[in-house]
Amino acid sequence: xxxxxxxxxxxxxxxxxxxxxxxxxxxxxxxxxxxxxxxxxxxxxxxxxxxxxxxxxxxxxxxxxxxxxxxxxxxxxxxxxxxxxxxxxxxxxxxxxxxxxxxxxxxxxxxxxxxxxxxxxxxxxxxxxxxxxxxxxxxxxxxxxxxxxxxxxxxxxxxxxxxxxxxxxxxxxxxxxxxxxxxxxxxxxxxxxxxxxxxxxxxxxxxxxxxxxxxxxxxxxxxxxxxxxxxxxxxxxxxxxxxxxxxxxxx
Ligand SMILES: Nc1nc2c(c(=O)[nH]1)N[C@H]1C(S)=C(S)[C@@H](COP(=O)(O)O)O[C@H]1N2
Ligand SMILES: [Mo]
Numbered sequence: 001x002x003x004x005x006x007x008x009x010x011x012x013x014x015x016x017x018x019x020x021x022x023x024x025x026x027x028x029x030x031x032x033x034x035x036x037x038x039x040x041x042x043x044x045x046x047x048x049x050x051x052x053x054x055x056x057x058x059x060x061x062x063x064x065x066x067x068x069x070x071x072x073x074x075x076x077x078x079x080x081x082x083x084x085x086x087x088x089x090x091x092x093x094x095x096x097x098x099x100x101x102x103x104x105x106x107x108x109x110x111x112x113x114x115x116x117x118x119x120x121x122x123x124x125x126x127x128x129x130x131x132x133x134x135x136x137x138x139x140x141x142x143x144x145x146x147x148x149x150x151x152x153x154x155x156x157x158x159x160x161x162x163x164x165x166x167x168x169x170x171x172x173x174x175x176x177x178x179x180x181x182x183x184x185x186x187x188x189x190x191x192x193x194x195x196x197x198x199x200x201x202x203x204x205x206x207x208x209x210x211x212x213x214x215x216x217x218x219x220x221x222x223x224x225x226x227x228x229x230x231x232x233x234x235x236x237x238x239x240x241x242x243x244x245x246x247x248x249x250x251x
Pocket of ligand 2: 088135219220
């Protein structure tokens with residue numbers, strides 16, 4: 001017996017449905033292409049088309065307000081740290097660098113720059129951290145670092161007034177790589193002026209003599225080979241921000 005509910009589908013109906021589906025697909029593609037073209041015709045705002053930049057700004061606000069700097073990056077045991085640490089990024093790592101004449105420049109004020117040797121920095125208490133280092137390109141590695149807590153450094157060198165400014169800028173000696181970071185994240189207890197990796201001095205391509213380790217941020221902010229640093233109420237310029245990434249880069 002045939003079911004009353006069962007419908008007989010005619011060839012014409014199949015054809016109509018197929019045509020309709022194809023039309024939908026066409027409209028969809030036309031929309032996607034038009035949207036893409038539109039996006040790229042939009043004025044650029046710090047390296048990203050404005051609608052994308054606006055989305056990034058909205059994300060930054062969410063990260064700043066909800067995730068904040070009160071959270072702490074997960075830490076690991078020494079045996080979880082990889083022995084061979086990937087090297088990534090060499091902007092500001094010019095060949096002609098002379099480490100023997102290096103000093104960290106701390107710009108306290110106009111015409112007031114503190115110059116510190118690596119030994120002076122090493123004289124402060126050492127803090128070690130093993131955490132999952134995350135690059136924005138999609139890889140991550142558990143790595144082991146040692147150095148001076150930035151907050152200890154600020155205390156020791158009496159930079160408390162400067163550290164009230166919203167931003168900190170850090171620049172390589174040749175000024176080719178530079179980052180801007182909210183000072184709150186700089187003062188986070190896991191943020192280090194780092195001079196050691198796996199218990200040994202930093203290798204040259206990993207930022208000898210001094211780099212930043214800031215586990216609450218993506219890799220882009222972990223500037224290698226710091227030449228100078230300063231505090232500011234305005235956003236310091238930032239290498240990857242200028243290339244379209246978000247400024248905050250929080251995790
Ligand atoms: N001076 C300098 N620091 C830098 C970069 C760079 O190109 N130049 N790249 C950043 C990026 S994108 C990452 S992921 C990390 C990589 O650190 P590593 O080479 O020790 O793995 O360094 C950051 N610090
Ligand atoms: Mo990165």
